[in-house]
Amino acid sequence: MGNYGSLAEYVIKRKAVLDLLDKLRGFANVDEEKHHLEDAIHQLICPMRVDSNELCIDDHNLWILDDRLAFYNFFASDKPIRSFTDAASRREPDIAFIYDSCVAWRESERACDTVILVEFKRPGLEIYSDKNDPLIQLMDYVTLFKSGKTVRNRKGNVISGIGANTSFHCYIVADVTDGLAKRLxxxxxxxxxxxxxxxxxxxxxxxxxxxxxxxxxxxxxxxxAIFFDKLGLGN
Known part of the structure; x- marks a missing residue:
C-alpha cells in the first residue's frame, strides 16, 4: 500500500506540474497581453544554472519533454559550454544532454551516441532576428560541441568524447507564430x-x-493519461 501511495503522490504531482505548464504558456498579464518569460517554463522543466551532478530525478520535470531524458548520464542547464567541454565559449545552451551511459536504457555500446540540445523561447513570441533565432543558436551550439571534442562534468572528470559517430538532436520549444514560421x-x-x-x-x-x-x-x-484516469484526475 505504501508503494501505491507513493506512486499516486507522484502522479498527482505530475498533474499539478502540467496544470502549471498550461498557465505558464498563457499571458502573465492579461490586461497588457504579455506572456510569461521562457525562463519560467525552463525553470519548471529543469532548474537553471546547474548540472545533473547537483540534481536528483525529483528535482526536475524533464519528463515533460521526454521521459527518457531523466536517465541521461549527464546534462547541464543554462551553463556555459566551456564549463563542460573544451570549447572556448561562454555561450549557454538552455539544456544540453550528453548521452554516455544511461540508467534505464541504451541505444548501443558506442560512447556518446547522442547529444541533445534544447532551446526555449517565450510563449507567443513574434519578433525574431538572427540574434534570437533558435535554429541559428542551436546550429552554433552544435558547431561548438563538435569543436570541443571532450566533455567533462563539473568535477573535471571526462565523461566521453564527441566523435564522428555522435549524432545531434535539437528541440526548439516555441510557439510557431508568424515571426518564427518565417524564419523556419x-x-x-x-x-x-x-x-x-x-x-x-x-x-x-x-x-x-x-x-x-x-x-x-x-x-x-x-x-x-492512463495514470491520471486511474486516479480520477482527468486532463
Whole structure:
C-alpha cells in the first residue's frame, strides 16, 4: 500500500506540474497581453544554472519533454559550454544532454551516441532576428560541441568524447507564430499531428524538432493519461 501511495503522490504531482505548464504558456498579464518569460517554463522543466551532478530525478520535470531524458548520464542547464567541454565559449545552451551511459536504457555500446540540445523561447513570441533565432543558436551550439571534442562534468572528470559517430538532436520549444514560421519556412516538415515541425539540417548534420507549447502540453498529457484516469484526475 505504501508503494501505491507513493506512486499516486507522484502522479498527482505530475498533474499539478502540467496544470502549471498550461498557465505558464498563457499571458502573465492579461490586461497588457504579455506572456510569461521562457525562463519560467525552463525553470519548471529543469532548474537553471546547474548540472545533473547537483540534481536528483525529483528535482526536475524533464519528463515533460521526454521521459527518457531523466536517465541521461549527464546534462547541464543554462551553463556555459566551456564549463563542460573544451570549447572556448561562454555561450549557454538552455539544456544540453550528453548521452554516455544511461540508467534505464541504451541505444548501443558506442560512447556518446547522442547529444541533445534544447532551446526555449517565450510563449507567443513574434519578433525574431538572427540574434534570437533558435535554429541559428542551436546550429552554433552544435558547431561548438563538435569543436570541443571532450566533455567533462563539473568535477573535471571526462565523461566521453564527441566523435564522428555522435549524432545531434535539437528541440526548439516555441510557439510557431508568424515571426518564427518565417524564419523556419521551407526547412522542415509538419509532424503527423500537424502541430509541430521536424527535419534535418546539413553543415552541421542535426535532427531538429520544433515543439509548440500546446503540443508540449498535449503530448505530456497523453503519455500520462492512463495514470491520471486511474486516479480520477482527468486532463
Amino acid at each position: 519556412r521551407g526547412r522542415f516538415d509538419p509532424t503527423p499531428d500537424g502541430k509541430g515541425l521536424f527535419g534535418y539540417t546539413r553543415n552541421p548534420d542535426t535532427y531538429v524538432e520544433v515543439i509548440p507549447y500546446d503540443k508540449l502540453l498535449l503530448d505530456a498529457q497523453a503519455r500520462n
